[in-house]
Amino acid sequence: MNQPAPTSRSTLRRRLLLTVLIVLVAAASTIYGLVQLNEDNDDDGAAADPRPEASATPICRAEGEFVAGFMSPQADDQRTQSILETMNTDAVTFGGRIVPAEAADYPGEVAEAIGGRDAYEYTVAMHWDGNDLAEPDQIVQIGDTSFGIIAAGDNSVVITESSAGADHFHSLTRTATELDTNAFIGLPVPQMRTSGETWLPDNSYADVVDAFSQKFVTAYQQRGADGFYLAMEMPLTPEAHWNPVTDYYARQTHIINDIAPGTTVLISPYLEGRQDRQTISPETAARGYEKLLGLGNGTRIVVSPQDGVGVGTTALAADESEAHSVTVEDYFAALHEVDPERLYVTIEAMTPGGGSPDSREPTTRDRVEEQLDATDPYVQGAIGFQWAEPNSMVHIDHIGAGACAAGPGQLE
DSSP: OOOOOOHHHHHHHHHHHHHHHHHHHHHHHHHHHHHHHHHHTTTTTTTTTTTHHHSSSSOOOSSSSSSEEEEOOOSHHHHHHOOOOOOOEEEEEEEOEEEOGGGGGGHHHHHHHHSEEEEEEEEOOOOOOOOOOOOTOEEEETTTEEEEEEOSSSSSEEEEEETTTHHHHHHHHHHHHHTTTOOEEEEEEEEESSSSTTTTGGGHHHHHHHHHHHHHHHHHHHHTTTTEOOOOOSOOOGGGGGGGHOOOHHHHHHHHHHHHHTTTEEOOEEEOOOOSSSSOOOHHHHHHHHHOOOOOOOSEEOOOBOOTTTTTSSSSSOOOSSSSSBHHHHHHHHHHHOOTHHHHOEEOOOEEEEEEEEEEOOHHHHHHHHHHHHHTTTOEEEEEEEESSSOOGSSTTTTTGGGTOOOOSOOO
């Protein structure tokens, strides 16, 4: 049955009702959208796309972890603290040198205090505030610069200098204490020989170095150092040729143990696996490791060989290098057999460049993670070289933001 057609007035009413309904629905949708927008703003971005935040979070894809890093503390505590917070590991400093000096190179008051004694200079800013210096040690203040004239050896003095209270290592011990981070301070070293075997230390003034080291260790042990680093380098070998270095090590550990018995002392020798050089075999490296462990004199020696990847003296097994006869894994497997508990690795976070093994270029996150994984089965942890320019680890993606960091208090 056919229905009658609607009148024009009925049609008009239907259109009017439909229009009103559309307007009401649109208004309700607008109000709901505004409410949701306000709720999102009140959440301070909590509902934002999480992908940018995830990419900014440092992620470690390696099994190995950094327990410490070589770094250069600053005179300003805030800057030192910023480095430590970025590292999120314990800290190791490099060591300053004690070098011959001339009294005439210093201000008149300092030269007068030196008198007729032989003068040496310590090359890192240091002050003696809070330490009881005995005669004949003295402090000469000239403006905002403090000069320490520190008796050392027979008829010799070591001159320290600090402007505006600067003391980089003291800055580290102060900030490390606040952050529960362990601080390993690099001991002073002599200059290298100026002729002949220039790769060996000049031990002609060993009495000066040792006498100053005694006062140096006393000062920084009182300031909270957790351990010390013997900054003089040598290859990982037992050869007698390198006894001038191991003699230095033994003298320093004896000094340290007299002042702070049982303190941890770090040594970081290097490896040589290239075929065209005087290659160190894994067996030779193992005997060299044994020799270093025997130099403690009551201290606890830990050894962290430089992996050599950053300067090209070694290669990883995965590199399949024809220029190297020994891989990093070969070395650390042999060292692990001697004593795994005191074995660490210094990861060289750089790459060879410029055609010389002595030159350095930036590395990548992938390469550093490969280095960590190559040594992780054999060591107690890794020490990063280095959190200082040039080629600071801070520039490496993820690694520089603290990825693969074990946290403070792990190197003991």
